[in-house]
Amino acid sequence: GLNMRNDGGFTTENTVDPNSDPDIIMFDNDGNPLPSGVLGRAFSGFSSTNGQDWYVDGVDIQFRRDGTNNITWNFGPGSTQFCCFDFESVALHEIGHAHQLGHIIESGAVMHYNISNGSDVRTLDGTADISGGDDVIAFSSSKPGGMAPLIGVGIEDEPLIRRHGLQVTAAFPNPAYDHAVFTVEVDRPQGVQVDVYDVLGRRVLQLYNGVMPGGVSSKLGINARDLPSGLYYYSVTGEEASITRAVVLRR
Incomplete structure (x- = not known):
């Protein structure tokens, strides 16, 4: 899977920078606001030791603050009412992006490009979602000496x-x-x-x-x-x- 850097505690860091430690999961703030209508966003940083083989070096995830931009979260565990957006569903979607999964057009799927208020999408589909994540990891490789896994970023070699x-x-x-x-x-x-x-x-x-x-x-x-x-x-x-x-x- 995809490892995230965390020292097991809290951080005062509140600026998105996926190439720096630690990896952070945060609500947006006045200094780093999400665009209007955006519920969450994942940022990936990439690194290389030789300029040819690249791997995911860090991930930051940012969510809309509860009550801002007319967004009210359902933090669960009950079903989401029409007035709210389900936080677990959005978090699962952003973790999918952290695994380098992209958007699809399939209403009700975890990686569908949008989610409606009152909707719960909390379950991974074994065929689409899990297989997609496994496919990304299958392109990974590792180098001797404890190098972190190199996760394929979809770069095509075909000229x-x-x-x-x-x-x-x-x-x-x-x-x-x-x-x-x-x-x-x-x-x-x-x-x-x-x-x-x-x-x-x-x-x-x-x-x-x-x-x-x-x-x-x-x-x-x-x-x-x-x-x-x-x-x-x-x-x-x-x-x-x-x-x-x-x-x-x-x-």
């Missing part, structure tokens, strides 16, 4: 992916400390949209939205300095296919 007349190269360099560059090519002129998403499934950048000429390799870049360090996905959508690839950005 080029082709699908229904759309092809997208792997980002280079990856991880990127300054700029990550990749190319997109379509076999015929068509509308193409290129977006960048964080691990919570939120769009953080739009790199392109227009018509691309056919048979021409278009180079696009992601500025690592524009975003916090972490794992991101760039999604290229054409008229007949969509391809999503991963990149780690470090500042």
